[in-house]
Amino acid sequence: MNKRDWRRFPAAGWRQLGGVSLFLVLAPAVLAACILGGVIPQGEDAAPWARLLGLDAIFSRRWFLALLGLLGLNLAACSLQRLRTLRLPVWLTHVGMLVILLGGLLTGLASRHATLVLEPGKTVAEAPARDGTSLALPFSVRLVRFTVEKYGTDRHLLAAAPGEELPLETGRAADLGRGVTARLLTAYPDFMMGDHGPTTRSADPRNPAALVEIRRGGKASRLWLFERFPLFYREHGTDKGLPDLLYRFTPARVKQFVSELEVLENGKVVAAPRVAVNSPLHRRGWRLYQSGYDPARPGVSILQVSRDPGTPVVYLGFVLLPLGLLLTAFDRRGK
Amino acid sequence: MTEGTWLNVALVGAGGALFGGGWGAVRGHERSKCGRVLLAATGVALGGALVARWRAAGHAPLSSQYESLVFVAFATAWSTFAWRGSPAWANALAGLGVALLLGLAALVRGPAEPLVPALQSNWLLIHVAITMTAYAVFLLAAGAGGWLLLRGRLPGPPPKELDGFAYRAVVGGVFLLAVGIATGAVWANEAWGTWWSWDPKETWALITWIGYTLALHLRRTRAWRGDRFAWLTVAGIALVGFTYFGVNYLLTGLHSYASGGS
Numbered sequence: 001m002n003k004r005d006w007r008r009f010p011a012a013g014w015r016q017l018g019g020v021s022l023f024l025v026l027a028p029a030v031l032a033a034c035i036l037g038g039v040i041p042q043g044e045d046a047a048p049w050a051r052l053l054g055l056d057a058i059f060s061r062r063w064f065l066a067l068l069g070l071l072g073l074n075l076a077a078c079s080l081q082r083l084r085t086l087r088l089p090v091w092l093t094h095v096g097m098l099v100i101l102l103g104g105l106l107t108g109l110a111s112r113h114a115t116l117v118l119e120p121g122k123t124v125a126e127a128p129a130r131d132g133t134s135l136a137l138p139f140s141v142r143l144v145r146f147t148v149e150k151y152g153t154d155r156h157l158l159a160a161a162p163g164e165e166l167p168l169e170t171g172r173a174a175d176l177g178r179g180v181t182a183r184l185l186t187a188y189p190d191f192m193m194g195d196h197g198p199t200t201r202s203a204d205p206r207n208p209a210a211l212v213e214i215r216r217g218g219k220a221s222r223l224w225l226f227e228r229f230p231l232f233y234r235e236h237g238t239d240k241g242l243p244d245l246l247y248r249f250t251p252a253r254v255k256q257f258v259s260e261l262e263v264l265e266n267g268k269v270v271a272a273p274r275v276a277v278n279s280p281l282h283r284r285g286w287r288l289y290q291s292g293y294d295p296a297r298p299g300v301s302i303l304q305v306s307r308d309p310g311t312p313v314v315y316l317g318f319v320l321l322p323l324g325l326l327l328t329a330f331d332r333r334g335k
Numbered sequence: 336m337t338e339g340t341w342l343n344v345a346l347v348g349a350g351g352a353l354f355g356g357g358w359g360a361v362r363g364h365e366r367s368k369c370g371r372v373l374l375a376a377t378g379v380a381l382g383g384a385l386v387a388r389w390r391a392a393g394h395a396p397l398s399s400q401y402e403s404l405v406f407v408a409f410a411t412a413w414s415t416f417a418w419r420g421s422p423a424w425a426n427a428l429a430g431l432g433v434a435l436l437l438g439l440a441a442l443v444r445g446p447a448e449p450l451v452p453a454l455q456s457n458w459l460l461i462h463v464a465i466t467m468t469a470y471a472v473f474l475l476a477a478g479a480g481g482w483l484l485l486r487g488r489l490p491g492p493p494p495k496e497l498d499g500f501a502y503r504a505v506v507g508g509v510f511l512l513a514v515g516i517a518t519g520a521v522w523a524n525e526a527w528g529t530w531w532s533w534d535p536k537e538t539w540a541l542i543t544w545i546g547y548t549l550a551l552h553l554r555r556t557r558a559w560r561g562d563r564f565a566w567l568t569v570a571g572i573a574l575v576g577f578t579y580f581g582v583n584y585l586l587t588g589l590h591s592y593a594s595g596g597s
Binding site for chain 1: 513
């Protein structure tokens with residue numbers, strides 16, 4: 001390569017960087033990487049062989065980020081080189097994509113995420129972050145109450161014959177036929193024997209059980225019915241003349257998880273927001289999301305804490321990109 | 336009328352649009368009044384089914400695979416009218432698409448269920464409706480592409496017209512899917528605190544979008560028109576199919592509630 005060729009090299013490289021040919025190589029490469037990451041379970045769900053090959057966290061690997069970075073450079077160079085020749089719709093589309101990539105970069109570098117486990121009455125101002133550090137919030141949060149709202153109520157069903165389930169209720173006896181009635185006395189979604197007798201381990205229906213009063217021929221008896229151990233009452237009950245009884249517990253569907261909070265600044269309550277799924281709390285650049293609860297500890301709420309300066313940039317890209325594509329759809333010259 | 340009755344009317348209408356539009360196309364007619372009226376009736380009936388479902392469920396009927404399939408069928412019927420006064424062959428194409436989609440919907444039909452907390456948002460209607468319309472438009476593009484590839488064995492409109500239809504449909508679909516992905520990201524940020532988490536559904540929607548943008552670039556810069564572009568629309572619908580069905584049934588993620596009847 002002579003001296004003149006060397007002088008040409010940066011210009012040629014710059015042209016290649018903004019070239020369609022590079023895009024036609026990069027886009028399938030990104031596509032292939034995304035397909036790999038979309039098919040192979042990532043993160044904690046990854047299989048041992050995927051971990052071994054480094055395919056358990058494709059989207060955070062350097063080579064994948066480098067691909068995205070190169071794609072961003074390709075878009076930027078293409079948009080700059082064709083500033084005068086590229087039609088406005090196409091240019092807007094490219095710039096929109098570029099802005100989204102920049103927003104993603106900002107999110108990756110500067111966003112902070114943490115998890116807050118809130119117990120009723122306790123005030124918290126720090127949250128453990130994913131990287132093991134602790135995030136200090138510019139305010140404190142206190143959980144007043146956490147509730148799991150449900151559609152309707154839990155249902156207890158009893159079948160004395162196949163396919164004929166009757167609702168078991170505390171106030172009313174269910175007629176099982178042949179002169180046998182049943183009434184619900186008490187129920188436990190996750191039965192266990194505690195220090196003071198039967199109790200429930202959690203609100204999760206892992207071992208549903210019901211104490212039922214059975215009346216047969218004027219004689220009343222009490223039976224323990226377990227959904228998972230249908231023969232228990234046969235093995236441990238005294239009344240051998242009972243029909244086959246099958247107990248089933250159907251918990252009401254969850255409608256919403258709601259955390260009633262108090263926000264404190266300088267020791268004073270300054271707000272009392274209600275945080276639910278799809279209704280986060282926005283305060284001083286931070287967002288608190290209802291992300292879960294602990295079935296083993298009723299009343300405890302789990303919130304996700306997040307601060308992401310990349311979001312407004314990404315949202316700008318979400319406006320520019322579709323706008324460019326919309327104009328492209330009406331651009332007769334581009335046909 | 337009940338939801339089931341509306342769907343039966345829609346199925347009959349779709350069959351009529353297929354045969355009416357198809358007959359017109361075979362006879363060389365540019366327009367088929369019969370096919371167009373029947374397709375419009377199909378669209379109205381599908382709208383009726385969605386309204387009936389909405390009233391029964393108490394929320395926008397877009398929370399299950401069945402409900403979204405009915406919406407895709409609805410969008411397929413109406414999208415055709417955006418193409419130059421809905422030619423006869425496009426009526427037939429849409430009629431076939433609606434019939435197939437309703438057949439699939441019948442396989443996964445389930446009762447209307449109350450919304451899980453994650454879906455209780457106005458974004459449900461916006462995000463899902465836009466994304467499903469994108470899928471409908473891609474389906475029409477693949478239909479036109481498939482018809483183009485079968486020319487010679489199947490009577491139909493001029494290849495140039497099918498190619499133009501497929502291209503315009505892909506451009507429209509890419510725009511709609513971009514808006515669908517963007518609204519989904521905004522919703523995810525409101526619900527989960529992050530606008531992108533490489534959840535399988537998100538990833539596959541992005542794969543589909545990149546796939547179609549690649550097709551557009553190949554067409555514009557490498558002159559992949561006609562048969563080549565037709566093959567790309569067929570490959571594209573395979574990506575849509577995996578994003579729409581495959582992810583729900585084969586992969587687990589934040590969108591797992593979308594599978595099955597509930």
